[in-house]
Amino acid sequence: MTVDTIIYTRELRKTFRVSRRRPGLLGGLRSLFNPIVDEVLAVDGVNISIARGEMVACLGPNGAGKSTTIKMLTGILVPSSGTAEVFGMQPHRQRRAVAQRMGVVFGQRTQLWWDLPLRDSFDLLRYIYRIPPRRFAHNMAIFADLLELGEFIDTPVRQLSLGQRMRGDLAAALLHDPEVLYLDEPTIGLDVVAKHRVRSFLQELNRERGVTVLLTTHDMSDVERLCSRLLIIDHGRLLYDGSLEAMRGHVDDEGTLEDTMREFYERTSRELLV
Amino acid sequence: MELFTLYWKLVGAQVRGQLQYRVSFVLTCLGSALLNFVEFAALALLFTRVPRIAGWSLWEVALLYALAETSFAAAEFVASALDDFQIRIGEGTFDRVLTRPLGAFFQVLAEDLALRRLGRVAQGVFVLAMALVHLSLVWTPQKLAMLAIALVSGVAIFFSIFVLAAVFCFWTVEGKEATHIFSYGGVTLVEYPLDIYSDWVRRFATFVLPLGFVSYYPTLFLLDRPDPLGLPDWMRVLSPLAALALAGVAWYGWRIGVRHYQSTGS
Amino acid sequence: MLGSLLLYAAVTRVAFRRQLAYRTANLAGLVTNAFFGLLRASLFIALFQASPQSTIGGYDLQAAATYTWVTQAMIMIVCLWGWWDIETTIRSGDVVTDLARPFSFLGYWLARDYGRAAYFALFRGVPGLIFGQLTFAGGLRWPSTPIDATMLLVSIVLAIAISFAWRFLLNVSAFWTTDARGLGAITGALVMFLGGFVVPLRFFPEWIQPLLLSLPFAGIIQVPSDIFVGRLTGAAALAALATQAMWAVCLLALGQVTVVFAVRRVSVQGG
Numbered sequence: 001m002t003v004d005t006i007i008y009t010r011e012l013r014k015t016f017r018v019s020r021r022r023p024g025l026l027g028g029l030r031s032l033f034n035p036i037v038d039e040v041l042a043v044d045g046v047n048i049s050i051a052r053g054e055m056v057a058c059l060g061p062n063g064a065g066k067s068t069t070i071k072m073l074t075g076i077l078v079p080s081s082g083t084a085e086v087f088g089m090q091p092h093r094q095r096r097a098v099a100q101r102m103g104v105v106f107g108q109r110t111q112l113w114w115d116l117p118l119r120d121s122f123d124l125l126r127y128i129y130r131i132p133p134r135r136f137a138h139n140m141a142i143f144a145d146l147l148e149l150g151e152f153i154d155t156p157v158r159q160l161s162l163g164q165r166m167r168g169d170l171a172a173a174l175l176h177d178p179e180v181l182y183l184d185e186p187t188i189g190l191d192v193v194a195k196h197r198v199r200s201f202l203q204e205l206n207r208e209r210g211v212t213v214l215l216t217t218h219d220m221s222d223v224e225r226l227c228s229r230l231l232i233i234d235h236g237r238l239l240y241d242g243s244l245e246a247m248r249g250h251v252d253d254e255g256t257l258e259d260t261m262r263e264f265y266e267r268t269s270r271e272l273l274v
Numbered sequence: 275m276e277l278f279t280l281y282w283k284l285v286g287a288q289v290r291g292q293l294q295y296r297v298s299f300v301l302t303c304l305g306s307a308l309l310n311f312v313e314f315a316a317l318a319l320l321f322t323r324v325p326r327i328a329g330w331s332l333w334e335v336a337l338l339y340a341l342a343e344t345s346f347a348a349a350e351f352v353a354s355a356l357d358d359f360q361i362r363i364g365e366g367t368f369d370r371v372l373t374r375p376l377g378a379f380f381q382v383l384a385e386d387l388a389l390r391r392l393g394r395v396a397q398g399v400f401v402l403a404m405a406l407v408h409l410s411l412v413w414t415p416q417k418l419a420m421l422a423i424a425l426v427s428g429v430a431i432f433f434s435i436f437v438l439a440a441v442f443c444f445w446t447v448e449g450k451e452a453t454h455i456f457s458y459g460g461v462t463l464v465e466y467p468l469d470i471y472s473d474w475v476r477r478f479a480t481f482v483l484p485l486g487f488v489s490y491y492p493t494l495f496l497l498d499r500p501d502p503l504g505l506p507d508w509m510r511v512l513s514p515l516a517a518l519a520l521a522g523v524a525w526y527g528w529r530i531g532v533r534h535y536q537s538t539g540s
Numbered sequence: 541m542l543g544s545l546l547l548y549a550a551v552t553r554v555a556f557r558r559q560l561a562y563r564t565a566n567l568a569g570l571v572t573n574a575f576f577g578l579l580r581a582s583l584f585i586a587l588f589q590a591s592p593q594s595t596i597g598g599y600d601l602q603a604a605a606t607y608t609w610v611t612q613a614m615i616m617i618v619c620l621w622g623w624w625d626i627e628t629t630i631r632s633g634d635v636v637t638d639l640a641r642p643f644s645f646l647g648y649w650l651a652r653d654y655g656r657a658a659y660f661a662l663f664r665g666v667p668g669l670i671f672g673q674l675t676f677a678g679g680l681r682w683p684s685t686p687i688d689a690t691m692l693l694v695s696i697v698l699a700i701a702i703s704f705a706w707r708f709l710l711n712v713s714a715f716w717t718t719d720a721r722g723l724g725a726i727t728g729a730l731v732m733f734l735g736g737f738v739v740p741l742r743f744f745p746e747w748i749q750p751l752l753l754s755l756p757f758a759g760i761i762q763v764p765s766d767i768f769v770g771r772l773t774g775a776a777a778l779a780a781l782a783t784q785a786m787w788a789v790c791l792l793a794l795g796q797v798t799v800v801f802a803v804r805r806v807s808v809q810g811g
Contacts (some may be wrong), residue, residue: 016538071539076372078536092536100375111370116287124287127280128374298722305725312729316738320583323597323743324590327583451568459575466579470586 103173107185163194344398345428424492484516555655609672705791736762
C-alpha cells in the first residue's frame with residue numbers, strides 16, 4: 001500500500017446469513033425459533049488498491065458482489081473478514097469521518113428531497129456537510145454551469161426527468177468536495193445526450209480536481225470513454241484487474257467490447273470451474 | 275447547539291409541506307384532539323354513577339389521565355419519523371443515512387414531525403389544567419418540581435418505547451403492529467389507577483416497563499397519598515431514574531440494531 | 541337478478557380470501573384486542589366494586605364485562621374507522637372504471653365489505669370472545685336462546701350495513717372535497733362515542749339515552765352488543781332491530797343517491 005493509495009481492500013470477505021422460512025403455518029412458527037439458515041458468500045477475498053486520481057470501472061453480472069463491495073467501502077456494511085480502508089480509515093469504524101470525504105450516487109435511488117425544489121436539497125446538504133458559504137457558492141456556480149442545472153434548479157425533484165435528477169444527484173454528491181466518488185450505475189436509463197453530459201462532467205471532475213472515481217456499470221461505453229482501469233467481479237471474486245487493452249489481449253480482439261466481455265466471462269468461468 | 279439548528283432545517287422541509295394543506299391539518303389536528311378527549315368524556319360518564327372508583331375520585335383519575343396523555347402525545351409527536359421506519363428499512367433508504375457524516379438516529383428522527391399530533395398534546399394539557407383546578411392541591415416547590423419532572427420523564431419513557439419499537443424493525447418487517455401494545459396500549463393502561471389491575475400488571479408496569487412512573491407514582495406524590503400496595507414512599511419520585519434506565523435500554527438497542535443492519539444489509 | 545346475486549356472492553368470497561393473506565397482522569391485532577379487552581374489563585370490575593348497587597345502567601357485572609369483550613370483537617367486524625378503500629380509488633382516478641361497470645357500485649362495495657366482515661368475525665371476533673370467556677371469572681354471558689342468537693345475527697348483519705353506508709358516504713365525499721380523511725378524523729371520534737364503543741350508551745344520563753339510541757351509530761355497536769348480553773330481549777330487541785333496519789335502508793339509499801351525483805360529476809369533469 002503506497003502513500004498514494006486511497007482505497008484499499010485485502011482479503012475482503014462478506015458472508016450473509018439468510019434465513020429461510022419453513023413452509024406451512026406450523027413451519028412459520030418453527031422458523032421463529034429455529035430457522036433454516038443459508039450462508040451466502042457474497043464477496044470472497046477481494047484485493048483492490050486504487051490510487052488517488054484514478055477512474056476505475058467495476059463490472060460484473062448482477063449479484064456478483066459489486067454492490068456489496070461498494071457498501072463495505074462506504075460504511076453501509078461491515079466486512080465479515082479482511083480489511084477495507086478508505087483514506088487509511090475503516091469505513092464502518094470511522095463512519096462519519098469517511099462520509100465527510102466521500103460522495104455517493106446510487107443510480108436508482110436519489111438522495112435529493114423529493115417534494116422540495118432542487119435548490120433546497122443543495123441548501124440542506126450545505127448544512128449536513130458543513131460546507132463553508134463561499135465554497136458552497138463557488139461549487140454551485142461551477143456545477144450549475146457544467147451540468148446546466150439552471151433550467152430546473154427551482155423545480156421540485158419529483159417533477160424532474162431521470163436525466164435532470166441524475167445531474168442533480170451528481171452535483172449534490174460533490175458539493176462538499178469529496179476526494180472519492182462512488183457511482184452505482186449512473187447512466188442507467190439515460191438518453192444519449194444525458195449520458196454524454198454526465199461523462200464529460202466526470203472527466204472534467206477527475207482532471208481538474210483529481211477526484212478518484214469508482215463506478216459500477218453495465219454500460220460498456222461508460223467503460224470505454226471514462227475509465228483507464230477495469231475491475232471485473234463475479235461470484236464474489238475479482239476476476240480481472242487491469243487496463244481495457246490488456247483485457248482485450250486475453251481474448252481474441254474481434255468485435256465490440258460486449259463480445260470481448262462475453263468471451264472473457266466464458267473463458268474465465270470455465271477456468272474457475274476447472 | 276448546531277445540531278439543534280440542523281434538526282430544525284431538516285424537519286422544516288417536512289413541516290412546511292404539511293402546513294400547505296391548512297384545512298386538512300386543522301381538521302386532523304382537531305380530530306386527534308377530539309378522539310382522545312372522548313376517552314376522558316367516557317371516564318367522566320363512569321363517574322356519574324359512582325363517586326369513587328378503587329378509592330379514586332374523578333379529578334384524581336383525571337390527573338393520572340392527563341399526565342399520561344400529555345407525555346405520550348408529546349413523545350408521539352417528536353417520534354413521528356419513527357412510524358415509517360420499517361418502510362425505510364425495507365426500501366433501503368437507511369443506506370443513505372449511513373453514507374452521511376451525521377449520526378444515524380439524528381437523521382432518521384429529523385425526517386418528520388407530524389404537526390397534527392399536537393392536537394392530542396393540547397387535549398392532554400387541557401385536561402391537566404382542569405384537573406389541577408378542580409383538585410385544589412396544596413402546592414409546594416417540591417410538588418411543582420415533581421409535576422415538571424414527571425412530564426419530562428414521561429415523555430422520555432414513551433419516547434424510549436417508540437425507539438425500541440422502531441429498533442424491532444431492524445430484525446423483522448412484520449412485527450411493528452405487535453409493538454403498539456406497549457405504546458398505545460401502555461398509555462391507556464396508565465391513564466387509570468394501577469390499583470384496578472392484577473398484581474403482576476402493576477409489578478410489570480413498575481419494575482419491567484416503568485410506565486407507572488409516567489402518571490401513577492407522580493400522582494401519588496402530588497396527592498400526598500402513600501402507595502396503596504405498600505411500596506415505600508420514596509419510590510414515588512423515581513420517575514427520572516426510570517426514564518434514564520429505559521432511555522439507556524433504548525439507546526443500546528438502537529446501537530445493536532444498526533450493527534445488525536450493517537452485518538446483514540437490508 | 542340471480543346473476544347479480546351470484547356475482548355479489550363471488551365478490552364477497554374473494555374479499556374474504558383476500559383478508560386471509562394478512563395472517564401476522566391479524567395475530568398482532570388479536571393480541572391488541574385481547575389487551576384492550578382485559579384493560580376495559582378491569583375498569584368495569586373496579587366500577588362495579590365501587591357501586592352500592594349490583595347493576596349499573598341495567599347491566600350487572602357479568603353483562604358489563606361481556607359488553608367490553610363483544611365491542612372489542614365488533615370494532616373489527618364493523619370496521620368503525622380508518623377505511624379508505626374507495627377514497628383511494630377516487631384520488632388515483634381508478635374509480636372511473638369502477639363506476640362504468642355494469643353492476644351496482646354500491647352493491648359491489650357492500651358485498652366486499654361483508655366478505656371482509658365475515659373474515660374478522662371468524663378470525664378476530666370468535667377468538668377474542670373465547671379469550672374473554674377464559675379470562676373473566678365466571679365466564680361471559682352468552683345469548684341463551686335460539687331466538688336471541690338469531691336476533692343477534694340479524695343485528696350484526698344490519699350493523700355492518702349501517703357502518704358500511706356511513707363509511708361509504710365519507711369516502712364518496714372525496715368526489716367533492718379534497719379532505720375526506722380530515723372529515724373522517726373528526727367524525728371518527730363522534731361515531732365511536734355515540735356508538736357505545738367507549739362506554740355503553742346506557743351509562744349516559746337517563747334523559748339523553750332515547751336520543752342516542754335513535755341515532756344510526758347506536759345500531760353499529762350498541763344494539764348488537766346489547767342483544768348479545770341480554771340487555772335487549774323480546775319486543776324491545778325487535779324494535780331496536782327495526783330501527784337498525786330503517787337506518788340501514790336510509791343510509792344505503794343516500795349512498796346510492798350520491799353515486800348518481802358522482803357519476804354525473806365524473807362525466808362532466810372527465811375523471
